[in-house]
Amino acid sequence: xxxxNKVLDHYNHPRNVGSxxxxxxxxxxxxxGAPECxxxxxxxxxxxxxxxxxxxxxxxxxxxxxxxxxxSLATEWLRGKTVDQALEIKNTDxxxxxxxxxxxxxxxxxxxxxxxxxxxxxxxxxxxxxxxETALV
Amino acid sequence: MKLPIYLDNHATTRMDxxxxxxxxxxxxxxxxxxxxxxxxxxxxxxxATDKARKQIADxxxxxxxxxxxxxxxxxxxxxxxxxxxxxxxxxxNHIITAVTEHKAVLDTCKHLEKRGLRITYLPVGQDxxxxxxxxxxxxxxxxxxxxxxxxxxxxxVIQPVAEIGRIAKEKGVLFHSDxxxxxxxxxxxxxxxxxxxxxxxxxKIYGPKGCGALYVRRRxxxxxxxxxxxxxxxxxxMRSGTLNVPGIVGLGAAxxxxxxxxxxxxxxxxxxxxxxxxxxxxxxxxxxxxxSLEHRLPHNLNISFAYVEGESLLMGINDxxxxxxxACTSATLEPxxxxxxxxxxxDLAHSSIRFGLxxxxxxxxxxxxxxxxxxxxxxxxxxxxxxxxxxEGVDLSKVVWAAH
Numbered sequence: 001x002x003x004x005n006k007v008l009d010h011y012n013h014p015r016n017v018g019s020x021x022x023x024x025x026x027x028x029x030x031x032x033g034a035p036e037c038x039x040x041x042x043x044x045x046x047x048x049x050x051x052x053x054x055x056x057x058x059x060x061x062x063x064x065x066x067x068x069x070x071x072s073l074a075t076e077w078l079r080g081k082t083v084d085q086a087l088e089i090k091n092t093d094x095x096x097x098x099x100x101x102x103x104x105x106x107x108x109x110x111x112x113x114x115x116x117x118x119x120x121x122x123x124x125x126x127x128x129x130x131x132x133e134t135a136l137v
Numbered sequence: 138m139k140l141p142i143y144l145d146n147h148a149t150t151r152m153d154x155x156x157x158x159x160x161x162x163x164x165x166x167x168x169x170x171x172x173x174x175x176x177x178x179x180x181x182x183x184x185a186t187d188k189a190r191k192q193i194a195d196x197x198x199x200x201x202x203x204x205x206x207x208x209x210x211x212x213x214x215x216x217x218x219x220x221x222x223x224x225x226x227x228x229x230n231h232i233i234t235a236v237t238e239h240k241a242v243l244d245t246c247k248h249l250e251k252r253g254l255r256i257t258y259l260p261v262g263q264d265x266x267x268x269x270x271x272x273x274x275x276x277x278x279x280x281x282x283x284x285x286x287x288x289x290x291x292x293x294v295i296q297p298v299a300e301i302g303r304i305a306k307e308k309g310v311l312f313h314s315d316x317x318x319x320x321x322x323x324x325x326x327x328x329x330x331x332x333x334x335x336x337x338x339x340x341k342i343y344g345p346k347g348c349g350a351l352y353v354r355r356r357x358x359x360x361x362x363x364x365x366x367x368x369x370x371x372x373x374x375m376r377s378g379t380l381n382v383p384g385i386v387g388l389g390a391a392x393x394x395x396x397x398x399x400x401x402x403x404x405x406x407x408x409x410x411x412x413x414x415x416x417x418x419x420x421x422x423x424x425x426x427x428x429s430l431e432h433r434l435p436h437n438l439n440i441s442f443a444y445v446e447g448e449s450l451l452m453g454i455n456d457x458x459x460x461x462x463x464a465c466t467s468a469t470l471e472p473x474x475x476x477x478x479x480x481x482x483x484d485l486a487h488s489s490i491r492f493g494l495x496x497x498x499x500x501x502x503x504x505x506x507x508x509x510x511x512x513x514x515x516x517x518x519x520x521x522x523x524x525x526x527x528x529e530g531v532d533l534s535k536v537v538w539a540a541h
Contacts, residue, residue: 032539038472062520062523065449068449
């Protein structure tokens, strides 16, 4: 199968590989996929709680080249976006940017799911970690 | 050393230049139809195919008259299985095969199943071998054929063919073996292996594509097959169609070379294969060989690199031609059914690479391949959330995955 130059570029030079502290309340973690399906994506965002802007995004992916490229691209796009803007990223945007063939569309779907999962984890943490002064009331 | 390196010799092999030179005159000079009885063009062509028949027969312990030429192993397997099913329909309607067979056997059996035959697909153990007791138990008075491959195309595992043949013989059932991966690579003898019908092909043994053969036993018992190709009654009526003389000459020459060089070649390839395995297993952790190491073709290595997906690994080693059991590399988007049959788990099937060494493989190429694989596996593990979790002590089998 021929890969697009953009997929090859992300595969050869993946952006923002790594992990953020899962325990940090400003970090949201999304893990989607399953090993037996052949792809697992872990995507993390670190959000500035004051502004709601994503200041850092990291990923690790077990999967084919297109899955690695989709998640690498997602982290690039997430940085600097607000949480709400991040939720507007659609898998079709990823498909277009990376010129993914039809058999690889599921990789982009997975990346979109990973973004949603990471943001939802962040939001959940924000809600549950109630600030001390309000808790006393 | 020339890149890319070819290590996919189970898929096909490069033609041996000596075979090519033998074939050459049969395109332009000796171009006759081997069935033309009344002129020298035909006689020469027939002489050439007769010689090839003997070369093939000599390699597998058969007689020349027991060789039926076909277009390749897929046709040979179809002819063997459908031919027996039709010819022996009055005797029974049950065929036994194994889950790890090539699609040319499995899909032929499925086709017959749709037409009302009963097919038993024997499971295999973790080592890839069929269980002889299960085979024995599966045979009924309606069984007409056992079809079990000699050696597997993905994991290189060699089945206990002689024992399978003995059991079939005891029960009066015919035994067909798809031996494309074994013939020319390890000693195969249809007499001592108790084989009644056997498929082989040219392009797996440094010969031409598009030419194969089916061994059909003539004595003890005399096997009859219903032709699947009707026409001029060539090949004792079992396979009509003008003989592919250049292909057949090449197949014969390839067999003769294999017969002469197999002993030495297999020792050399086993050495290189074991060296490759040793390097990968010493330099990387969590590397698993799929299937039996003991009962295995000398030039095969099928190995899983845990936490690394096969297609992404192939992308990283794109100057080395190998295959993966990963779903992403197959048309069906399913991981290898052969690796799944070993019960190794789909995750390891996705992480597998098949190395097929061959006559032209050098030590230098193996070193290059080992270096590259180690480097890329390390890089991809840095990228792998699974590797990270495993290192943190998470039991991946207990994780509830958000499957998609």
